[in-house]
Amino acid sequence: MVVNPSAPNGSPDSGHATSLAYSTIRDQILSGELPGGHRLREDDLAAMIGVSRTPIREALRSLAAEGLVTHERNRGFQVESWTLKDLEEVYGLRSLLEPYATALAATSGLLDIDALAAIADAMDEAISQPKLDVEVITELNNRFHDAIMEASGNQRLRLLVISVAQVPIVRRTFSQYTPADLKRSLAQHQELVESLRSGDPVWAEAVMRAHMRLGWISTQRRFHGAQLTLMSDSADVEQ
Secondary structure: OOOOOOOOOOOHHHHHHHHHHHHHHHHHHHHOOOOOOOEEOHHHHHHHHOOOHHHHHHHHHHHHHHOOEEEEOOOEEEEOOOOHHHHHHHHHHHHHHHHHHHHHHHHHOOOOHHHHHHHHHHHHHHHOOOOOOHHHHHHHHHHHHHHHHHHOOOHHHHHHHHHHHOOHHHHOHHHHOOHHHHHHHHHHHHHHHHHHHHOOHHHHHHHHHHHHHHHHHHHHHHHHHHHHHHHHHHHHHHO
């Protein structure tokens, strides 16, 4: 289980309510159920989750510290909206951090390579199904990458990667992959398994860097597609 350093703490009773509010709101943001710019009203959230406003407020403060929501005086909290420049910065950091972590994982002796290979195989199996389940693919992908980060043996580095990669549009890049991009991405997963199995840090680092580049290209496509949809919707409203 990944423990997020920004997760709220408190007494057992209040801590449970705050943790429930935090995890519920956070999951809805990361899944896209609460989109960028959505106003987060404490009363509505409290009623939905079944807690008082106090844990909701504490959860929102933690999410603001994590960068998933913003707070404006006299306007309250809202889900962070991400610009293409924001996403470029995210992928720039990931392109530095994840290849380095992968190189460490190749020689740390901490990686369960058979478990990693099983995740890669499960992703291959998932895309062979008649209907692509993006949620399943996304979950497997997150497990794959976190297993490598864990095997780097550098917990601070792993937490940095987690904090950077928690952008909703980044976590769901597979929803915008072309079939060719998806096959290429999963082929890179298989190559990552082989490079890590060989214990070659240079090879492993290079494959992860190429993998990050493909993710960035697909994220740009997703972002531009969302912008075009918004423009189209606005034009329909004006007509």
